Amino acid sequence: MKTADFHIEDAQGDATVLKLTGDWTTMSLGQTALRLGDKLEGVRIEHVDLSEMGKFDTAGALALVQASNFAMPANAFETRPEAGRIYAMVETLERQSAEPPKRPSSFVRVFAKIGAGVHDAAAEMLLSMAFLGRLMGATGYAFRHPGAIRWPAWVSQVERSGLDALPIVAVTNFFIGAVIAFLGANLLTQFGAGVFTVQLVAVAVLRELAVLITAILLAGRSASSFAAEIGSMRMNQEVDAMQVMGVNPFQALVIPRLTAMLIMMPLLTFVGMVTGFIGGGIVTWSQLDYGPAFFVQRINEDPMMGTHLMVGLIKAPVFAVVIAAIGCRQGMAVAGDVESLGRRVTAAVVQAIFAIITLDAVFALMFLELNL
Numbered sequence: 001m002k003t004a005d006f007h008i009e010d011a012q013g014d015a016t017v018l019k020l021t022g023d024w025t026t027m028s029l030g031q032t033a034l035r036l037g038d039k040l041e042g043v044r045i046e047h048v049d050l051s052e053m054g055k056f057d058t059a060g061a062l063a064l065v066q067a068s069n070f071a072m073p074a075n076a077f078e079t080r081p082e083a084g085r086i087y088a089m090v091e092t093l094e095r096q097s098a099e100p101p102k103r104p105s106s107f108v109r110v111f112a113k114i115g116a117g118v119h120d121a122a123a124e125m126l127l128s129m130a131f132l133g134r135l136m137g138a139t140g141y142a143f144r145h146p147g148a149i150r151w152p153a154w155v156s157q158v159e160r161s162g163l164d165a166l167p168i169v170a171v172t173n174f175f176i177g178a179v180i181a182f183l184g185a186n187l188l189t190q191f192g193a194g195v196f197t198v199q200l201v202a203v204a205v206l207r208e209l210a211v212l213i214t215a216i217l218l219a220g221r222s223a224s225s226f227a228a229e230i231g232s233m234r235m236n237q238e239v240d241a242m243q244v245m246g247v248n249p250f251q252a253l254v255i256p257r258l259t260a261m262l263i264m265m266p267l268l269t270f271v272g273m274v275t276g277f278i279g280g281g282i283v284t285w286s287q288l289d290y291g292p293a294f295f296v297q298r299i300n301e302d303p304m305m306g307t308h309l310m311v312g313l314i315k316a317p318v319f320a321v322v323i324a325a326i327g328c329r330q331g332m333a334v335a336g337d338v339e340s341l342g343r344r345v346t347a348a349v350v351q352a353i354f355a356i357i358t359l360d361a362v363f364a365l366m367f368l369e370l371n372l
Contacts, residue, residue: 002054004032004063008039009049019049024060033063040067048076056083061090131329135258138250153256161222161257162264168221169214169268170275173205176213177276180204181283194288198298201280206308210272212360215319218265219352223327226257227348230331231341239332249332258324265320266313273312307372315363319356326352 002022009017018040022028064087077084104112142149184197230253233239239249281295299305330348334341 002028003030004028004060006032006036006039017047017049018045019051020053022053023055024053024063025055025057026059028055029059029063033067036063037067045076050077050080050083053080053083056080056086058086058090061087062094065091065094127333128329131332132325134250135254135325135328138248138255139258141248142251142255150252150256153252154259157256157260158263161218161225161260162268165218165221165264165268166271169217169272172217173210173213173272174275174279176209177201177205177279177281178283179279180209180276181280182287185284185287189288195290195298197284197288198280198290198295199302201277201284202299202302202305203308205273205276205280206305206312208312208360210276211269211312211315211319212356214265214269214272214316215323215356216353218261218268218320219323219356220349222257222261223323223330223348223352224345226324226327227331227334227345228341230254230328231334231344234332234334235336235338235341254324254328254332257328258321261320261324262317265323266316269313269316273309311363311367311372315360318359318363322355322359323352326355 004020004022004024006021007019009019061083077087181197181201184200185194188194188196188200230239233253239253242249242252277295277299281292284290284295285292327348330344330351334344
């Protein structure tokens, strides 16, 4: 294989003889096409010498077409008619093809991206409502036919979704309670009100932080797990196989996970409240010299503590339904590729956390109006 090359000979005014040497093929062109285009800029070819040219294919023909902005002389390929036919075919396709579409302006691209986002959001909302309808139907069927409940699956999901999350929930809420106590002790003692650090810890942990931190942890842990597990089954066509065998995927996959979250979310929230109290109590004991007995006494003396406890526990089942439903919904929406699985798992976590924070704000407004 000889490397493609060229020579410009017998220049007479604007007329030029172009001599091609070597193999003008895909493997041997290299940078020759670029050099040829630079040399032939503004020059008219009168004759083409192919006496020393070897092989010739469509890549060589395309290089010649793109290097010259005019047609070759009629007698250019007299000595190599087969090369002339290849060149004529490539020239026709290259010169007579449609111009590439114009790239839209930045404003149009931004507007189109916004429109696509709105369309995707509306489609996602519609599919979510359809999923919610099927979930409600499956829940009603489970109540009407308790004998069809798959108890082993329920118990397994209770262990995996709740009991296995107990250590991380307890430790995280412990440190959250300690941090709130540190802030309260540092700030309130400046005004001589350090004793109210106990109430600050109690109200923050009971009313907001315990349930919120627990829900966010389960959103990152369980919602992603639900989406990944069900999504993997979708990829392997196990869900389709279940439908063929007459098994309702919602009864076998969604309902056990939803029930497990409903059972374990209030329990984990209560554990988070207790460990948050322990963290706050240790800090108030070490920083303000208020012992555990004083800490418990201050909590018992506040008549609103029962209300705060009720407010926190009311949120837990709602957050549990949201976490389980979003995780299973995204898992059921997985297509047949790994990229879709990754997108859906990420969407499950993001949507669950966003929904939890939004619902927490809604609950805050509701309880404010109810004076609770």
